[in-house]
Amino acid sequence: MATCKTCGKKIRQPKEMSVGAASRIHYWKFHRDVMLGSSKKKTKARR
Ligand SMILES: [Zn+2]
Numbered sequence: 001m002a003t004c005k006t007c008g009k010k011i012r013q014p015k016e017m018s019v020g021a022a023s024r025i026h027y028w029k030f031h032r033d034v035m036l037g038s039s040k041k042k043t044k045a046r047r
Pocket of ligand 1: 004005006007008009026027030031
């Protein structure tokens with residue numbers, strides 16, 4: 001089972017899913033701000 005490097009929680013990983021995909025889902029759920037971009041800008045518009 002994979003472990004989140006950010007919060008240290010265990011990441012649920014279905015057998016048919018890769019570690020990367022599972023962790024990505026975890027990140028979208030718990031660390032959305034990380035997924036939305038490491039940039040410091042919080043602007044909504046992005047072109
Ligand atoms: Zn996490």
